[in-house]
Every structure is written in structure tokens, then in C-alpha cells.
Amino acid sequence: MRRFRFLLCLLLPASVLLSGCATGSGDAPLADPVVVYLVRHAERAEDGTDDPPISETGQARARKLAALLTDAGIDHVHSTDLQRTRQTGAPLVEETGLPVEVYDPGDLPGFAATLKVTPGRHLVLGHSNTTPELVVALGGSPGEAIDESEYDRLYVVIIPATGPVSTVLLRYGAAYVRSAPELP
Numbered sequence: 001m002r003r004f005r006f007l008l009c010l011l012l013p014a015s016v017l018l019s020g021c022a023t024g025s026g027d028a029p030l031a032d033p034v035v036v037y038l039v040r041h042a043e044r045a046e047d048g049t050d051d052p053p054i055s056e057t058g059q060a061r062a063r064k065l066a067a068l069l070t071d072a073g074i075d076h077v078h079s080t081d082l083q084r085t086r087q088t089g090a091p092l093v094e095e096t097g098l099p100v101e102v103y104d105p106g107d108l109p110g111f112a113a114t115l116k117v118t119p120g121r122h123l124v125l126g127h128s129n130t131t132p133e134l135v136v137a138l139g140g141s142p143g144e145a146i147d148e149s150e151y152d153r154l155y156v157v158i159i160p161a162t163g164p165v166s167t168v169l170l171r172y173g174a175a176y177v178r179s180a181p182e183l184p
Contacts, residue, residue, distance in 0.1 A: 066091035075120030112137035
């Protein structure tokens, strides 16, 4: 975990610094990029309802996420209006004192447009189907679909004032192990 945090601390500031060093038509530096961290909610505690909380394993993952992002300079926390997404962000919210801004997962293009023009660093808590879709709406590359039992994916989408969007895919907490496909 230490090595992962060390690499994250090296890579993200370097990419932000490099994108901020470019100059526009004058000699003034371009605006800082918008940085969006996106995760699926942590593991659910199946309780038979449509809005289950996260499990003990999910709570441990949420604490790992907070530990990872505490020093990332998060300015905004966005969540769907469900227990599992809010609870996944709760440790970071408690640590930073930031309010949780609820977004509508049914309007990902509109939410992406808002994120692109809102300066700062954002944490977005979503779902296995909406998180990759939001990465695409932001101009990033989501990779493969998120498996139903996969909870360790962390996207970092960097949106510079000019130039291409870049996507970094990281993993955090207990590792997801993809099962081998069944043979016919």
C-alpha cells in the first residue's frame, strides 16, 4: 500500500504540473486541470432492500479510499443518493469536512458537463454501470466493464484546459481477482 501511495503521490502531481506548465496564446500559464477521481461504491451488505448499506468489508475499503485520497486535495465530493455510495465516501467526508453533493446518475452527460467546468479535484462515488459511463462522458477511457464483484477500481480522469483528457486506472484495497471463464 505504501508503494502504491508513493507512486500515486509522484504521478498525479507530475501530470498536473506538466499540464499546468503549458502556455496559451500569451505567456500566461493555462488554468489548472480539473481532476476527477471516480469509484464504484464499496461492497454491499445484502439486506433484502433496494438501498443496502455497505458491509464490514466495504467499510474497510471506504477507509482505504479515505487514506489514499486524504492528501490528494479533494475539493468536491459527489455521490448518488444511495446509502452505499454515501457510506463509501463517509470516511473521507469526515476527514475533510467537505459536503456531499448529490448527483443524478440518470443525467451523466449533464453531470459530466458540470464537472468539466468546475475547477478543482472531485471524488465521484457511483455504481458499476454509471462509473465507466461517466468516465466516457468526461472524455476518458474506461477499459473493460466493471464486474459485479469488482470494487477496487479507481479512475483518475485529468481534464486539462486544452489538450486531450487522460485517464489513469488504479486499484485500492483488497484486490479483485477475475475468475477464469468456464470452458464448454
